[in-house]
Amino acid sequence: MATKTYLQALNEAMRQEMERDPEVFILGEDVGQFGGCFGVTQGLFETFGEARVKDTPITESAIVGAATGAAAMGMRPVCEIMFVDFIGVALDQLYNQAAKMRFMFGGKAKIPMVLRAPQGAGIGAAAQHSQSLEAWFAHVPGLKVVMPSTPYDAKGLLIAAIRDDNPVVFLEHKILYGIEGEVPDEPYTIELGKAKVQREGNDVTIVATAAMVHTALEAAEQLAADGIDAEVIDPRSLTPLDIDTIIDSVKKTHGLLIVHEAVRKGGVGGEIAAQVAEQAFDFLDAPIMRIGAPFTPVPFSPPLEKAFIPDAGAVVGAVKQMRG
Amino acid sequence: MSITNEQMIQMFTTMNKIRQFETRVQEFFADGRIPGFVHLYIGEEAIATGACATLRKEDCITSTHRGHGHLIAKGGDLKLMMAEIFGKKTGYCKGKGGSMHIAAVELGILGANGIVGGGGPIANGAALAFQYRGQDNVAVCFFGDGAANQGTTQEAMNLASAWSLPVVFVNENNGYGISCPTSKSMAITDIADRAAAYDMPGVVVDGNDVLAVYEAVSEAVRRAREGEGPSLIECKTYRWRGHFEGDACVYRDENEVQSWVERDPIRKLEEKLQEQGILSPEKSREIRDALAKELEAAVAFAEESPLPSVDELEEDVYA
Ligand SMILES: Cc1ncc(C[n+]2csc(CCOP(=O)(O)OP(=O)(O)O)c2C)c(N)n1
Numbered sequence: 001m002a003t004k005t006y007l008q009a010l011n012e013a014m015r016q017e018m019e020r021d022p023e024v025f026i027l028g029e030d031v032g033q034f035g036g037c038f039g040v041t042q043g044l045f046e047t048f049g050e051a052r053v054k055d056t057p058i059t060e061s062a063i064v065g066a067a068t069g070a071a072a073m074g075m076r077p078v079c080e081i082m083f084v085d086f087i088g089v090a091l092d093q094l095y096n097q098a099a100k101m102r103f104m105f106g107g108k109a110k111i112p113m114v115l116r117a118p119q120g121a122g123i124g125a126a127a128q129h130s131q132s133l134e135a136w137f138a139h140v141p142g143l144k145v146v147m148p149s150t151p152y153d154a155k156g157l158l159i160a161a162i163r164d165d166n167p168v169v170f171l172e173h174k175i176l177y178g179i180e181g182e183v184p185d186e187p188y189t190i191e192l193g194k195a196k197v198q199r200e201g202n203d204v205t206i207v208a209t210a211a212m213v214h215t216a217l218e219a220a221e222q223l224a225a226d227g228i229d230a231e232v233i234d235p236r237s238l239t240p241l242d243i244d245t246i247i248d249s250v251k252k253t254h255g256l257l258i259v260h261e262a263v264r265k266g267g268v269g270g271e272i273a274a275q276v277a278e279q280a281f282d283f284l285d286a287p288i289m290r291i292g293a294p295f296t297p298v299p300f301s302p303p304l305e306k307a308f309i310p311d312a313g314a315v316v317g318a319v320k321q322m323r324g
Numbered sequence: 325m326s327i328t329n330e331q332m333i334q335m336f337t338t339m340n341k342i343r344q345f346e347t348r349v350q351e352f353f354a355d356g357r358i359p360g361f362v363h364l365y366i367g368e369e370a371i372a373t374g375a376c377a378t379l380r381k382e383d384c385i386t387s388t389h390r391g392h393g394h395l396i397a398k399g400g401d402l403k404l405m406m407a408e409i410f411g412k413k414t415g416y417c418k419g420k421g422g423s424m425h426i427a428a429v430e431l432g433i434l435g436a437n438g439i440v441g442g443g444g445p446i447a448n449g450a451a452l453a454f455q456y457r458g459q460d461n462v463a464v465c466f467f468g469d470g471a472a473n474q475g476t477t478q479e480a481m482n483l484a485s486a487w488s489l490p491v492v493f494v495n496e497n498n499g500y501g502i503s504c505p506t507s508k509s510m511a512i513t514d515i516a517d518r519a520a521a522y523d524m525p526g527v528v529v530d531g532n533d534v535l536a537v538y539e540a541v542s543e544a545v546r547r548a549r550e551g552e553g554p555s556l557i558e559c560k561t562y563r564w565r566g567h568f569e570g571d572a573c574v575y576r577d578e579n580e581v582q583s584w585v586e587r588d589p590i591r592k593l594e595e596k597l598q599e600q601g602i603l604s605p606e607k608s609r610e611i612r613d614a615l616a617k618e619l620e621a622a623v624a625f626a627e628e629s630p631l632p633s634v635d636e637l638e639e640d641v642y643a
């Protein structure tokens with residue numbers, strides 16, 4: 001096992017899948033020699049050439065459509081949308097075409113494609129380059145939605161996504177690209193739909209996604225100093241969602257806080273809260289709480305952006321409030 | 325270009341098959357027996373027929389909301405089509421797609437499409453798979469004059485051209501996008517002019533002349549198979565029926581419709597074949613009678629087929 005960054009883990013996942021399966025290919029803006037806007041596809045063009053690492057024009061609909069059509073023919077495209085914020089101009093190809101083809105065609109098509117996109121705030125990229133849009137995708141039947149938070153998960157989940165026979169929206173948090181962790185050299189998969197308990201605890205369950213997993217872990221350490229033993233769960237994929245792991249935890253801790261960076265209103269926290277309320281209401285000692293960004297576009301100026309992103313202090317505060 | 329008598333008779337047959345099928349769907353819709361929307365292809369049969377006559381089974385097409393003709397021309401089975409339009413379990417899509425989403429991936433039919441302009445990017449993807457695998461197959465994207473103005477269509481033509489993809493963009497210019505005439509939706513008269521912007525051949529043909537469509541698409545398909553990239557073929561035509569069944573057509577004049585009915589693509593071919601002694605009136609009747617039988621069998625199949633069970637609702641969302 002070696003220490004690798006989240007970005008290297010993603011890169012290695014694509015490299016190893018391309019070595020294994022000649023039908024896997026990459027397309028997107030500046031993914032070739034340039035190596036991708038954040039460098040995630042670096043070096044792949046040199047190894048696999050332009051037939052398999054395809055630079056596209058700035059044409060998101062045509063990118064997602066080309067991936068969809070090639071996938072319908074049995075290939076395994078991995079397309080990169082430079083920032084998830086750009087999906088708006090291509091959304092039809094994703095949610096009306098790729099996501100629905102199998103169902104509309106009565107189960108006769110498979111669309112084994114991955115759409116990778118960085119999302120999230122924290123680098124001063126402002127309102128059109130910083131959003132967390134996972135709730136949009138999680139609302140569309142036919143799509144799978146994956147959000148890794150660690151280098152280990154990034155590699156295993158991306159390989160699983162590439163081997164999956166469905167369109168998978170794979171959301172990378174751009175602030176995590178540089179974090180390091182242990183990542184095995186050999187290829188491995190992590191089943192989509194299996195949450196990971198990142199920290200075990202008995203007093204409260206904190207469900208967090210992407211960068212917020214790290215925020216929640218930081219908060220858990222602060223809470224531990226005050227004698228509160230928090231359990232931190234990363235669902236890792238929102239579709240499928242491993243609600244059972246969350247419910248089992250709530251049955252043990254009797255409290256639930258959900259933390260995501262996406263705006264709180266209409267976020268996936270509401271969905272998780274509702275499912276837990278439906279299935280484990282009697283186990284709750286306090287109302288479920290949610291933390292998310294305020295209902296504003298992502299601001300530019302550093303103090304505003306910092307205020308926009310939920311932090312460990314907010315998590316600690318919410319847990320203390322919940323416990324009265 | 326050589327075209328055999330047999331091929332011409334086959335095209336005559338296919339056009340009649342589409343006409344009879346659509347006429348039957350029209351009747352069923354009027355009787356309230358078909359749910360949802362239906363957009364009929366009557367009057368435009370020459371385009372799908374001429375274009376698909378140039379294709380192999382392994383070639384792909386992307387179709388539109390007005391898709392029945394494309395499906396039939398690409399080899400769709402009337403039974404499975406009619407059952408799908410009725411929402412029956414035995415239909416092409418188990419009743420989950422309906423008229424606007426009929427697909428048969430095994431026949432290279434990557435779906436009708438409820439989204440105007442939805443098909444171009446997907447046709448590119450199929451063509452990309454052919455190119456990548458070194459197969460000399462092609463993808464044909466059918467799209468309307470309305471769809472011609474969508475960004476997706478421009479993006480698709482640009483990418484196909486930049487990557488020299490084996491795609492043939494077949495525009496069906498029937499003069500209207502619902503009620504909006506092309507004179508209001510674009511400043512140009514010929515959509516084919518846009519091909520120049522993508523450095524691909526742009527050809528205008530009489531979309532009611534199946535042989536002209538066949539000839540133009542054949543050349544485009546040849547180019548695509550030989551790695552010379554995409555083409556745009558604009559077929560001028562007209563839809564006889566309203567945009568969808570139930571459309572009162574307040575936006576167009578009955579004389580205009582009549583002038584196009586007089587240019588019936590089927591009669592045009594029939595007269596030609598009769599003049600040339602290729603098709604006798606008896607043979608023509610035989611063909612129509614045989615098609616009527618096939619259609620009745622399809623209708624019976626659709627009528628007798630079961631509706632889907634509600635247990636199937638949540639199936640086929642994921643592979
Ligand atoms: C994206 C989108 N916008 C609008 C519609 C509604 N609509 C359905 S068919 C149609 C007209 C399409 O015109 P054209 O492409 O010329 O095809 P035609 O109906 O004439 O065959 C419209 C506006 C739609 N289905 N999809």
Ligand SMILES: [Mg+2]
Binds near residue numbers: 470496497498499502
């Ligand atoms: Mg039109």
